[in-house]
Amino acid sequence: MDRLVRRNVLAMSGRAVEAAGDCAVLLLDKTGTITLGNRAATAFLPLDGVSEQELAEAAQLASLADETPEGRSIVVLAKERFELREHELHDSHLVPFTAQTRMSGVDLEGRSIRKGAVEAICTLIEDAKGSVPKQLTELAGGVAHAGGTPLAVSENGRPLGIVQLKDIVKEGLAERFEHLRRMGIRTVMITGDNPLTAGAIAAEAGVDDFLAEAKPEDKMALIRREQAGGNLVAMTGDGTNDAPALAQADVGVAMNTGTQAAREAGNMVDLDSNPTKLIEIVEIGKQLLVTRGALTTFSIANDVAKYFAIIPAMFAGVFPELGHLNVMHLASPESAIASAVIFNALIIVALIPLALRGVRFRAASAIAVLRRNLLIYGLGGLIAPFIGIKLIDLVVGAIGIS
Numbered sequence: 001m002d003r004l005v006r007r008n009v010l011a012m013s014g015r016a017v018e019a020a021g022d023c024a025v026l027l028l029d030k031t032g033t034i035t036l037g038n039r040a041a042t043a044f045l046p047l048d049g050v051s052e053q054e055l056a057e058a059a060q061l062a063s064l065a066d067e068t069p070e071g072r073s074i075v076v077l078a079k080e081r082f083e084l085r086e087h088e089l090h091d092s093h094l095v096p097f098t099a100q101t102r103m104s105g106v107d108l109e110g111r112s113i114r115k116g117a118v119e120a121i122c123t124l125i126e127d128a129k130g131s132v133p134k135q136l137t138e139l140a141g142g143v144a145h146a147g148g149t150p151l152a153v154s155e156n157g158r159p160l161g162i163v164q165l166k167d168i169v170k171e172g173l174a175e176r177f178e179h180l181r182r183m184g185i186r187t188v189m190i191t192g193d194n195p196l197t198a199g200a201i202a203a204e205a206g207v208d209d210f211l212a213e214a215k216p217e218d219k220m221a222l223i224r225r226e227q228a229g230g231n232l233v234a235m236t237g238d239g240t241n242d243a244p245a246l247a248q249a250d251v252g253v254a255m256n257t258g259t260q261a262a263r264e265a266g267n268m269v270d271l272d273s274n275p276t277k278l279i280e281i282v283e284i285g286k287q288l289l290v291t292r293g294a295l296t297t298f299s300i301a302n303d304v305a306k307y308f309a310i311i312p313a314m315f316a317g318v319f320p321e322l323g324h325l326n327v328m329h330l331a332s333p334e335s336a337i338a339s340a341v342i343f344n345a346l347i348i349v350a351l352i353p354l355a356l357r358g359v360r361f362r363a364a365s366a367i368a369v370l371r372r373n374l375l376i377y378g379l380g381g382l383i384a385p386f387i388g389i390k391l392i393d394l395v396v397g398a399i400g401i402s
Contacts, residue, residue, distance in 0.1 A: 003284050003358075008271040009253070016267040019250045020234060021285025023185065025226045026278060027211075027219070027235035027249070030191035030198070031167065033275035034205045039149065039167035040073035044081070045139045046161035053082045055161040059153045062115035065094035066104040070151075070165055074115070099215055099241050102192065113155045115163065118194060119213065121152035128157030136162065144196030147204060167201075174206035176279055181208065183286060188222070190214045190235075219245040234282060236275045237262050251285075253278050287361040290369055294359045294377045295351060301381025302347065309389050310336040328390050331397040339392040343385060 001011045011017050028034060046055040060078035063071040095114070097104035103116025103124070114124055118140045122132045139162040140150035149165040177187050189210040191198050198212035211222055219235070223245055226233050234251035237243070238258030243265035246252030254266035255273040263269055270277050309328050313336035330336040 003288075004268070004281065007277065007280060007284075009277065009281060010269045010271065012267045016251060017281075017285050017288060019232055019285070020281050021287075021289040022232045023234040023251055023282055023285070024231040025233045026180065026185055026187045026282065027190055027222070027233060027245075028187060028207070028278065029236065029275060030189050030193065030201060033236065033278075034173060034189055034201065034207065035167040035169055039070055039165050041070070041077040041163050042148070042166045043164040044077075044161065045143070045164060047133060047135050047139075047159060050160050055153060055163075056082050058113050058155050058160050059115050059151075059163050061108065061111075062105045062113045062153060064106060066097040066115070068097055070149075071097060071104060073165075074151075074163055099192070102213075111155055112157075113153070115151055115153045117192065117213065118150050118152045118162075121154050121159070125154055125157050125159060130157040130159075133159060140194070141196060144194055145200060147197065147200040149193050149197050169201060169204050170276075173276075174204075177206040177208075180279065180282070183282075185282065190219060190222075216241040216244060220248055223248045234278060236270075236278045237266070238273070238275075251278075251281070253281060283361060287358045290361050290373070291355065291359040293369070294373050295355060297373045298351070298377040298381040301378045302385055305382045305385040306340055306344070306389065309385055310340045328386060328393070330390070330393045335393050335396045336389075338396050339389045340385075342392050342396075343388045347384070347388070 001014055001017060004011050004017060031039060041059075044052050044055045044059065046052050056078040059074050063074040066072070066074075092106055092108040095101075095103075095105040095107070097116070101116070102120040103114050105112070105114035105116075107113075114121060118137070122136075125132055136152060136159050140152065143150040143162060143164045147166075149167070151163040151165060153160045153163060180187055186209065187207045189198065189202050189205065189207045191201070191210065191212060192214055193201070193212055195212040198210045202210040211218060219242070223233050223235070227248075227250070232250040234253070235242075235245060235249045236253045236255065237246045238255035240259045240261045242254075243259070243261040246254055246262060246265040251268065252266035253268045253270055253275075254262040255275065256263070256269055256271045257273040268281065310330070313328075313330040314333045330339065
């Protein structure tokens with residue numbers, strides 16, 4: 001917990017830190033974690049028979065009730081491109097964006113304008129007994145294949161075109177995800193984008209899998225599915241919609257700038273509100289487990305060697321045959337016991353700095369980590385008592401002689 005505090009992360013319990021080290025699946029939001037999070041509108045792509053300005057005006061009106069950065073960027077782009085100013089919305093009904101509907105809009109002077117995910121707008125058009133032109137899906141597909149996010153715009157059930165959103169994948173993430181992969185951790189990107197866009201960004205970022213068009217209940221279902229398969233799951237979140245998933249996850253890291261519900265649902269709070277810190281948290285948990293494994297391996301091997309060294313010297317007088325096992329040729333049973341006790345006290349003190357600092361963690365599979373522990377700390381635990389006890393026995397013997 002102290003190691004996390006140094007990185008501005010508050011853990012509610014030590015168990016949460018341990019769970020982070022055992023996590024096999026990391027759920028990461030795309031926006032702000034994998035990408036820079038400044039996804040913004042870059043182009044208006046109208047259908048045949050629709051002018052770009054007409055599409056821009058409709059998209060701007062539909063975005064007035066959208067308080068997301070993406071929605072505000074559409075309003076800004078329409079102003080910059082066509083000098084469109086925000087309308088006075090008298091006697092209008094604003095439809096705010098929600099994760100469930102995945103669209104926003106406005107009902108104004110007989111006009112019902114909607115903007116949102118292509119699938120949501122297509123469903124809206126079909127429910128209004130309209131038809132979805134092939135050009136709309138082709139434009140959306142082109143944007144998605146390029147790694148952008150397409151948003152469709154319709155008016156009174158008539159499609160107008162596509163608004164292109166673009167975001168940038170953060171540098172160095174592919175290497176970090178490869179680092180996690182070597183640790184045996186699978187990364188899953190969660191996004192509200194369509195599968196084509198999500199697939200393009202996932203491939204660029206180097207994540208193992210992705211969940212596209214994700215709703216809050218989809219996150220819950222994914223976490224439960226992974227847990228049912230025996231995996232521990234870690235995720236980050238900052239909104240009220242993330243609270244159920246944060247509570248369900250084995251490690252839920254809430255952003256300090258997030259809602260109260262999210263902070264109470266998680267078992268960690270990141271004071272810096274940096275979603276990528278989840279990767280560091282997992283590495284700290286892994287280091288904790290590796291350190292514990294190394295110390296345990298050394299302790300067991302140390303005890304085996306220690307008793308193998310002193311038992312023959314202690315009982316050689318009763319069972320002379322044990323004298324053949326007294327390979328260290330300790331001076332006497334008394335010096336053997338004294339040397340073992342002194343060595344045990346010294347080795348405990350010597351291990352304290354290692355326990356506090358932690359064993360250096362390297363990205364590797366569980367088998368590779370176990371092999372390294374056995375080679376370094378297991379073998380070291382077997383050899384150290386023979387050398388240490390013998391040296392102490394010589395000192396104890398010399399003192400006894402004097």
